[in-house]
Amino acid sequence: MTFANALIALALVLGVTGGLYGVAHLVRLGSTGVGMRPFLSGHDPAEHALSRFHVRWYALTMIFLAFDMEMVFMYPWALVVAEKGTSAVVEMFVFLAILMAGVVYAWREGALRWT
């Protein structure tokens, strides 16, 4: 029964997708334009649209991840810390200390210096 449902869903998806492509084919005037440039008031772009970011943002991202991981692990830890007792508290704070060492290192290297 589940298998039949999956088949119906598949047929529906294919039908709708094919229908949309069919309508697009019926009403379009020509093939899809390729090689279009962005609109720059009638000028050609002088530079590639891809922008490079300053390397400092990558260091900042790593610091964010350090804090983010802390939170991710602390949510389940908060549920079980009462029954696990002291060992859980010690383990978590050792983990936090390792992460904080990374943050302090990045800080010392100037990742948080803005100007």
Added chain:
Amino acid sequence: MDLRGWLSRRLPVRPLVVPVPGGTASRLAAERTCRTRGWYSAASPAEANLLVVAGATDGALEAAVERVWQSMPAPRARAAIARAEHAEGQLDAAEATLRDTFRQRRQATETVHPGPEPEMAGRGEDRDGLMLDQLTVPLGPVLPEWPAGLVLHTTVQGDVIQDARVELLGLGQVSGGTPWWPYGGGTPRRGLAARHLDTCASLLTLAGAGRAAITARRLRDDVLLGRPAAELTGPLRRWSAGVRRSWPLRWLLSGLGPVDDDLAPPPHLAGDVLARLRRFATAAEEALADLDEDGALPGRSGDESGDAQWTIETLPRLLAGSELAAARLLVASLDPDIEALTGREVRP
């Protein structure tokens, strides 16, 4: 079942009007025709299906128009309006082309051949000393609500303009004289009121006040077509009061694009964008109040070429450090009449 033909007949026309120096009369005629037919202007080539070139183009201006035409998707049509009196006929013909499925299918098969991929952007320190990509973003000549023939080559880091250079295109074609100066199309005061309304309409469109902008355009066309002042005074006063009282416009435009007094601006261009908008709205009302009097003209110095010269000389300084979004509002609020510069020696 001719599905394409059925859709073509119901296609809304979205014109992109390209202003050209020397073509102000054509532009006014084209805009009036588009407005009376209920065609909403497009904000970009991707949105447009009708390219309207108001005036004669040559050289770099022609190349810019051609590039924009290449980037417009089918269905599309173009109208070159060299003379104001041809506007209706040319737009009729263009609309017929737009709704002709056979011709649209034939031209849609033309392919665009892009050149090589451009280089990566160069880098430089921004005002905070950060190394950031420097992008070259040209503004004009083909840009909605932009003065005819003006090109601003800006260097942008993030969305902040670091540097701007002015270039003027298409002045070789202009024989001198502009419909605004000496305010042609009836009495000087009518021309002046229309010029103020034209400036306000551009500014209001960019600020997103579409209804007020359409009203300004309708009033402008009525003023130029010689509708009696007695019939115009009421609607103009209501519009002007609405613009001056509008809270959204106040929030949006106050403090934007300030012109300091030490730049020695012409008196009507001093202050911020909001001050200029209110000043022009008031001046349009005053100009119409006593149409037949000759005295001083309200709201303009009367020296259009001097004002335009001041504007193009000062624009780079005004734009440095401003946001890209503010640049168009600033230029629209200064609205230099580039055509008036033809008789002058000094240009950028």
